[in-house]
Amino acid sequence: MIQHGCVDMLIVATDNPFESLVSQDILHATPHEIYIFSLAELYELSMGKVASIHAENTWPIVLTFYTQLSLGYRCWHWLLDMCFALLGSCLLILVLPMIATLICLDSPGPIFYWQERVGHRGRLFRILKFRSMRVDAEQCGASWATPMDLRVTRVGRILRALHLDELPQVINILRGEMSLIGPRPERLSFVLPLEQALPLFQYRLAIKPGLTGWAQVKAPYASSLPESAIKLQHDLYYIKHQSFTLDICILFKTIIEIFWCSGR
Structure with missing residues (x-):
């Protein structure tokens, strides 16, 4: 469906709730411009707050x-x-x-x-x-x-x-x-x-x-x-x-x- 241009937005579920970078494999698989979000990013955009406050080992990445x-x-x-x-x-x-x-x-x-x-x-x-x-x-x-x-x-x-x-x-x-x-x-x-x-x-x-x-x-x-x-x-x-x-x-x-x- 992505190849035929039937998808306008792609939501990717990842193990890291703070991950904002989508896999390059997915990016290369999209021949036309579509919006790509991780599940955490979509949550943040819609709710105005981070998705999780319990993944302590991942937050230092976000501080960058x-x-x-x-x-x-x-x-x-x-x-x-x-x-x-x-x-x-x-x-x-x-x-x-x-x-x-x-x-x-x-x-x-x-x-x-x-x-x-x-x-x-x-x-x-x-x-x-x-x-x-x-x-x-x-x-x-x-x-x-x-x-x-x-x-x-x-x-x-x-x-x-x-x-x-x-x-x-x-x-x-x-x-x-x-x-x-x-x-x-x-x-x-x-x-x-x-x-x-x-x-x-x-x-x-x-x-x-x-x-x-x-x-x-x-x-x-x-x-x-x-x-x-x-x-x-x-x-x-x-x-x-x-x-x-x-x-x-x-x-x-x-x-x-x-x-x-x-x-x-």
Whole structure:
């Protein structure tokens, strides 16, 4: 059927879920132009996430996609970070008096909230946010944030809905600890068990964590292991397919989320 031009698309099932190169024998067997995809590639194109997060021995191959990023794209990513950090810093200065006043009037405690997170290549850094929870929110230890979390203050709920609680992270971007786009920086107390349960979780650290990202705009907040696994699939997809077009798509979706007040 291929020889007679009856096939427009060929899907190839391989043992390697990350394999993107189709056998040369198949390519030579196609006398006319057809679309050839591996099963994993088709899954990624249709779902926007990698097909598997369990084939640990194959993922280092995929990291070559990241190391081969063009100089032009790397410059674009750096300029995007710097432009946003500078503009965000100006916005932070403008809204700081109002937000600081509201936080102080709503609940006792500091205006800002420092928290240790795991960053690029496992380096720890302190993330800066506007305080949106009570000061005694973690008396019983770290826990996942949940919908309608009772620890969140009234002003904090508004800040989270508009993602304004994350605005001070422009300082982390200026310091080179974060990027505008990348995987969400997680707490060490969450990272250790997630790395044990999800072998590929460590590969999120191949790039800097981001203020927004593909996983953040494609999947809801993770409050369980299964939800974290889905977000991991999206994070690894971004690492594998980083591009100018994908970054623009993420920024567009982020703006829509802000207008829809989807934060929590």
